[in-house]
Amino acid sequence: MKNLIPLFALLFLVACQSTPPVADPARESAKYFSGQEGCFLLYNVKSKAFDRVIGDENCKKEYPACSTFKVPLAVMAFDAKALKDENVVLKWDGKKDDREVANHDHNAKTWMSDSIVWFSQRLTKKMGAPKVQKYLDGFNYGNRDLKGGLTQAWLVRPSSNGPALKITAYDQVEFMKKLWADQLPASPRAMKLARELTFLETSPKGFQVNGKTGSNFYDDAKKVNFGWFVAHLQKGDQELIAVANYRDLAPVTEVGYGGPRAKEIVKKILSDEDLW
Secondary structure (H helix, E strand, C coil), rough: CCHHHHHHHHHHHHHHHCCCCCHHHHHHHHHHHHHEEEEEEEEEEECCCEEEEHHHHCCCCCEECCHHHHHHHHHHHHHHHCCCCCCCCCCCCCCCCCHHCCCCCCEEEHHHHHHHHHHHHHHHHHHHHHHHHHHHHHHHCCCCCCCCCCCCHHHCCCCCCCCEEECCCHHHHHHHHHCCCCCCCCCHHHHHHHHHEHHHHHEECCCCCEEEEEEEEECCCCCCCCEEEEEEECEEEEEEEEEEEEEEEECCCCCCCCHHHHHHHHHHHHHHCCCC
16 A cells, blocks of 8 residues: 555646646736736637637626627628628718728728728618617627617717617627528528628638627727627638627727727737637
């Protein structure tokens, strides 16, 4: 029996060394969300499990959908024939926007790639509140709340106490899963066209990346940002869904929008996971 004790000790030591260390949630969050409150989810479609979760409690919080709403809106518009195809052009009405890229005509492809708010608003008005609400209910998209306005519900500031079309990061994953599996109550053609509009790039690791950013602010000075990035990645039989959001905890000096920053956070995490 005495001879077995060192053996047990050795086996215990080996087991401890081979067990990966448990990540410190606070330290892990601070690594990617410095000066921010953030969330990141990486869902593996094949295994039907989350490969990575950062900021779980933040991932359960509802925030305005911002421009990520353009993805379900594209499905709605193609399905309802508000858009015939990706080449349909809508004329700019001449109202100046702070973003110069918005101040001209756009087709569906540039609407998505340049994130044109007035194009979205034209589509929701064309379809009307009852139809948009029916799609939101059918898609089970976020809180399905249009009371913030047919042209504004998804654009409400995250600091507002009023009604808004809000969604959690976990619900963003559920929507993306259904869109890529052709499981939304819409035509296969509408879902296919919407997916094609969201193509962004092929990553250095060879993943086809589709996705959409979303941006908002907590303040008039536009120094306290909120950002979304939702993405679908595919390479061969590898299929992943990545979702992130963040909010600044204090005013920042950088000029820009939260969505692109959320996208950079996702790319950093995926790079550390050897996926970018």
